[in-house]
């Protein structure tokens with residue numbers, strides 16, 4: 359299990375991730391064939407406690423999160439350092455190891471406690487923690503006695519009050535829109551507490567609007583800060599809300 363960690367320094371602890379210059383990359387193979395990683399100077403900088411990444415399907419957001427998870431030393435299928443979910447069926451999709459070997463990270467300080475949350479592995483992570491607590495003789499956190507969304511929020515609220523780095527890949531898939539606002543409130547409280555760093559990949563305009571977060575647009579060409587109102591996601595949702603039926607017709611054709 360993750361050791362408890364104390365530091366007087368404030369997040370972001372992970373300051374930067376870039377491609378190493380001293381290793382050869384096979385551009386014919388995933389993930390080095392991703393347009394996003396084509397530029398040898400590829401650099402991802404973190405300047406605030408909360409970073410939200412948005413971008414079209416397939417640009418490489420999950421791949422980047424998996425690479426960061428692998429560098430931080432925890433399970434890319436979901437979980438923390440030294441922890442393996444019981445159901446590791448998503449292991450075949452783990453991509454981060456390849457990327458870890460060619461990424462260089464700048465930490466201040468290197469943080470030992472970290473978690474990677476993926477909606478699809480939340481069930482197995484919860485089951486592991488419930489079982490582990492019961493085996494240790496306690497009553498257990500009983501994450502699974504809650505609905506997915508409730509359990510997810512509780513799980514997160516309990517962990518993110520300590521110094522650590524927390525990665526979320528599309529957390530909205532476990533959360534109703536109302537619960538997404540609760541998640542945003544948690545993120546705001548985390549930023550105010552100044553203890554944890556959070557990196558979120560999302561398609562949710564609600565999560566993109568997290569107060570005090572840096573919003574990054576991930577495209578095939580690179581990663582740049584963006585205003586919520588300038589994202590395709592926001593524009594499309596706005597059009598839809600203003601004219602749902604007209605937008606559907608325009609988008610899917612007659």
Ligand SMILES: Nc1ncnc2c1ncn2[C@@H]1O[C@H](COP(=O)(O)OP(=O)(O)OP(=O)(O)O)[C@@H](O)[C@H]1O
Nearest residue numbers: 388392413414415416417418419420421422451453
């Ligand atoms: N193991 C793999 N082998 C080969 N290609 C892969 C592998 N995993 C992902 N890809 C491809 O790499 C590209 C980037 O995938 P990735 O899941 O990182 O994108 P994403 O930005 O997270 O997309 P989404 O928003 O749909 O989650 C996609 O084209 C995907 O099909």
